[in-house]
Amino acid sequence: MPTAFRREPSRTKRRTAKVKQRRPARAHLLIIECESIKLAADGLNLGSAFGHLVRTMFPQKRIAVVQTSSESRLKEDLAETFAKHGRFRSILVVGHSNETELALTSNGRYPWSAVANWLQIFEPEFLFLAACKAGGSDSVRDLFKPIDTLRQVYASPITLYKDQTPPLAVLILTLLQNGRIDQDESSALRLAHYVLTGGELFRWRRNETGPGEELRGRLWDGVAAALDLGPWNLLKSLFPDFEKGRTSSPTA
Numbered sequence: 001m002p003t004a005f006r007r008e009p010s011r012t013k014r015r016t017a018k019v020k021q022r023r024p025a026r027a028h029l030l031i032i033e034c035e036s037i038k039l040a041a042d043g044l045n046l047g048s049a050f051g052h053l054v055r056t057m058f059p060q061k062r063i064a065v066v067q068t069s070s071e072s073r074l075k076e077d078l079a080e081t082f083a084k085h086g087r088f089r090s091i092l093v094v095g096h097s098n099e100t101e102l103a104l105t106s107n108g109r110y111p112w113s114a115v116a117n118w119l120q121i122f123e124p125e126f127l128f129l130a131a132c133k134a135g136g137s138d139s140v141r142d143l144f145k146p147i148d149t150l151r152q153v154y155a156s157p158i159t160l161y162k163d164q165t166p167p168l169a170v171l172i173l174t175l176l177q178n179g180r181i182d183q184d185e186s187s188a189l190r191l192a193h194y195v196l197t198g199g200e201l202f203r204w205r206r207n208e209t210g211p212g213e214e215l216r217g218r219l220w221d222g223v224a225a226a227l228d229l230g231p232w233n234l235l236k237s238l239f240p241d242f243e244k245g246r247t248s249s250p251t252a
Contacts, residue, residue: 027062027085028176029054030122034095034104036067044162046130047094050169058176064088071107074118082121090126090175091119092168097131099139099157112142120146126175128168129155135202136224137217141209152181153204157224164199198229 033039033047051065064085066077093115095102101109104118112134119127127143127150129135135155144150154171156164167189175181183203190201202220209217 024086026087026089026123026125027064028058028089029061029063029172030081030085030088030091030124031063031065032091032093032095033065033067034093034102035069035106037069038096038103038106039094044094046162046165047092050092050094050172053169054173054176057173061176068105071105074105078118078121087123089124090128090172091122091124092128092130092172093134094130097129097134099133099136102131102134112139113145116143116146119143123147123149125149125151126181127153127155128172129153130160130165130168131155132159133157134160135200135204137204137209137214137221140204141217144204144206144209151206154201155204156200157202157221158200158228159230160199161197164193164197164201167193167199167201194227200224200227 031047031051033045036045036048039045039047048065048067051063054061055063062085064081066074066081068074068077093102095104097103097109101111102115104110104115110118124147127147133139133156135153135157137157140153140155143153154168170189171181171186174185186203190203193199193201202224207213
């Protein structure tokens with residue numbers, strides 16, 4: 001049919017078609033509390049407590065909490081969460097771990113590459129790990145590989161103690177409030193955190209863990225080990241009676 005007589009679709013119809021193709025916006029935060037019964041027994045069930053806090057502070061945000069038990073139950077819980085909320089912009093994982101694996105369920109420990117496969121469906125941009133030695137270069141490299149959307153990982157490359165977790169909460173609250181994390185403020189927070197508590201919290205970006213970055217990652221692992229002060233508390237050292245009787249427990 002000649003062009004002059006061919007009926008072109010209206011702009012309104014084209015715009016409607018484009019709108020229908022858009023994916024729903026991401027939910028805001030998914031909290032996964034690994035082996036929640038064991039964490040509660042250890043006094044480390046920080047995920048559920050933090051979930052209650054952020055829901056109170058941000059009632060308009062879409063926030064979900066998954067407390068894991070068995071692998072079969074985890075599959076069901078994650079499937080139900082995805083069906084209800086879809087993708088999440090950020091994920092917080094709380095659990096016992098080391099540099100190679102995470103105690104994700106009562107069935108045993110899973111390598112970080114397997115953890116990434118569990119999280120991949122949610123297509124997160126930010127990943128926060130309240131877990132020991134989760135911020136080593138090998139761990140985060142395994143997390144970045146299968147999750148194409150992942151932009152930043154915040155985690156400790158050394159043993160993480162309960163009193164050293166507040167900066168993770170501050171960063172997540174900042175992200176929920178402002179929609180972004182200011183890197184200058186993040187750096188200042190993490191430096192002050194180290195001076196006060198000895199807690200090391202690394203921020204990893206995708207381009208820092210790609211091919212050819214293995215040597216630099218190893219150097220940062222060495223720096224983290226050299227700066228490890230354990231459960232240091234500057235205020236307690238300066239003022240011995242300031243927090244008398246208070247103890248610190250590692251998250252792993």
